[in-house]
Amino acid sequence: MANWGLTRKQIIMLIVLVFGTFVTVLNQTVVAPALPSIMSEMSVDAAVAQWLTTGFTLVNAIMVPITAFLTDRFTTRRLFLASMVLFTAGTALAAWGPNFPVLLAGRLIQAAGAGILMPLVMTVLMWTFPIDRRGTAMGVFGIVIAFAPAAGPTVAGIIIDQANWHVMFWIIAVLCAAVIVFAAAALERGGKTNKDVKLDVVSVALSTLGFGGLLYGLSAIGSYGVTADSAGGVVIGAIALAFFFRRQLRMEQPMLQVRVLTNRRFLIATIIVMLVQGALLAGGILIPILLQSYMGFSATTSGLVLLPGAIVMGAMGPVAGRLFDKHGPRVLAIIGTGVLALTTATFMFMGPGMGLITLTVIYTVRLFSLSLVNMPISTWGMNALPDKLMNHGTSVQNTFRQVAGSLGTAVIVSASTVATNMVSGSTDAVTAGVFGIHAAFAVATALCVLGFVLTVALVRNKPGDEAAADEDNAHRSLIERIMKRDVYTLPENATVLEAMQLLVNNHISAAPLIDAAGKPTGFISDGDIMRYLSKRGQMIMDPVVMIVQTVDAYSDHKDYAHKLEHLMGMKASDIGAKGIIGVSVHADLPEVCRVLGENHLKKVPVLEDGVIVGVINRSDITHFSMEKYLEERGA
Template identity: 40%
Template structure:
């Protein structure tokens, strides 16, 4: 990505000529295939283990490694968005994504497959914050809700259909088709971008502080990996590797933050936390992400293990909620533009708390339609909270802090998802173990009852998180763009 002086001079000239709809269409198409890729491979892990003769601990790197790359690269995206043009970043990201998808689809060994998967992750780490930053740059503050609602549709619709699509493909074709079917979409998005995408942000030449980059990588990477590992398999927070990663991560993150405060031109400007609506919005997003990610992991395990749902039935139960969430996001965005955040976010957090509370009473024998309604209400509440909170928070930031705000928000969403998943699964497993303590050979009925107890303890924790979100929602006010503090 080479930035020339003439291209920098042309950025402002391009701005009046920008056609917002084609611009967003390009970026949303790229974001869709990138986010779809995050969940589409989960159903195929068993088939990949069989084909390459690798253990579950090895194949999990296709998921953990993906999250790790995103968690470590998104923080540096603020530098990329200041250093390179919109056009350069998009073309680079989609080229990398297409290349990674091709490598993964044709991979002769597991190592090559992992290389392709991590290449896709690099592209995703560029694409997600780029999309948000462009919206902040080209959409007036009074119409950002609708635009961010479209982002919400993409972010939720892609993961919602991912497992269903991948299940159908894996059942009837090879897992490699999960990559083959994405390649034409990726190429189309790339060519579409090359043809019509223009530069919409001002380009500068900030200096990349190597020490900040190292501390950021160790900090966010250590935290994401530590919590991700703690939520999988036999690992726990007392595992030496998990414990070491978390300690290194938090210490490095503290040093990184201290260094950013001392720098005249920080790599990631944490002055964004001085803006109260950004901070409140970010805390709301983190609470909702922790609860949502955890429910998306605990709930399928509970449905299959305690409620005796099949894997296909579990996927179909959760599909309507994901689709409804995607459909609701643009609607919530338009309502946000008209009435502001409070009339949406406060009822949304109350609905979240009530819905999660009802999960505590789900026991074996509950009808499937009850679970479908519960999950749909859960995802509606998420739509009412996520995008309005993020949009309202980012609206308060000065223009120069947009790249930093989007990078921090995107990073902490990944981190909070990893934390929530590990925490809620640990609570569930602890509840199971306590119930079975002293039972040497538990029966199938006792095992189901133990899973029910553990899951309900996890749901109770989610309820407490949701109550905290209700309290935070009361602090939300409609924000206006402020000057740099």
């Protein structure tokens, strides 16, 4: 801790914030392994039980725009404590849960608290820690929070098998109570308040009635068929949403800036993300039901089956970002949606005879494919928006993603219930249940296939995308001011000898390889040359170690000179990296910083229509930022 450069008070505050958020995120994934036990104890079917997950997600979605008002109106300390108290109260109510309505009420109250907490903690971290220490705080926060969804199902499964689902919620309630006590003592007041800011209550009511009505109607159709109640829920929900969108478009300061959906690329990205999210979440509900209710496995086992997929999806975040920078959204999204459709379709044929390892592998690959869709497509859509609409785009996309998860799950699980009821009179309960799950995954497959078709037809790596979003060439002017125009390049057919001469003569460590049209095809660095000469061939090692081993090779092996001579005649493209990570001349500065940071680069080429026109170093951005700060301070 001391090496992090944080004071004792900051460390305590970081622990409180991270642990509080960890518990709430953990809570979002602990319910899935408990669903079979809850269904059995309370005599409800899957279409009703799924409300514990979809209702939670829906309330979270509704709270996203409301949280913006709350963070302006109240201090962060008061809001953090209030959200934790609300979450704890809901958890305790769920733990008591003598019947399903009480349990559901507890989950919805939990969701209200969690919906405030997640965006709030990010704000608290920003004002608590100085700029030079935010990286450490956010890094620890990200690692712990990424671990929570993976650990949730396994921890829940163990507790349920050893005790019951009531105990699981009681443990979470006790942990939350401890967080409240420590937070009251550790958190500073923080943040400015604006008592003049107002919440549009009508918009809140319309969104709640609209999304809630749709969710209720779709779930009721799955349990009881098309009745007056279910049809009424769908109709009322649709009408309320129509008025909600109409109101948002007419307001100068809407609760949710839905005007961003008029941007075609952003709309396409949002639709694809919604389809994928709607198809995905149902798997987390159906798999535990299949394993526990129809295959006879324990809750612990079902949690362990879900664990590898959650770990892989969390670990793939930064990897997907790097792949996006290198290859663009199209190839990643096509592979992701294609694999997602195939693995989802595979679940249509699984049954009690399928091995646990096979099921786990398929489920893990399914979540892996999601990581190739969500981040690349979301970033592709967000990049189409101008800077002034970026925060609105984030709110809209987050809200719609969670709503799609709720409604998609309701539709898919309802399909399972309808299919099960259709054949229950002509076969045994296990066969009917498995048939229902097959039908549910058939619906999920249809959503994935639709997402795949939209991706193939509409997602493009267009060079002009950034230019279209760069109003008045404001980004371009800034990038051209910062970048260096002297770029040393090599033709793609250059030899390693020519590459070495360029690197040595110009005192640089790497150079791009370009084709006849001037477009980059790869790059070669001094590290590529050292790796080739090293004893360990192409293995990535510490540069100092490679130098030492190269010198050893020279003294120990007489054929070193022959090896070096052979290397000099090889093509640079044979030992260099294929492809190149660059930024558009129309990219904004935060995007350039993201590419440099996530890919651990010291410099990045600047591209215009695929041709290198300059290069930006990390030091260039640092010097520019310092100059601007001193200039504004002096003014």
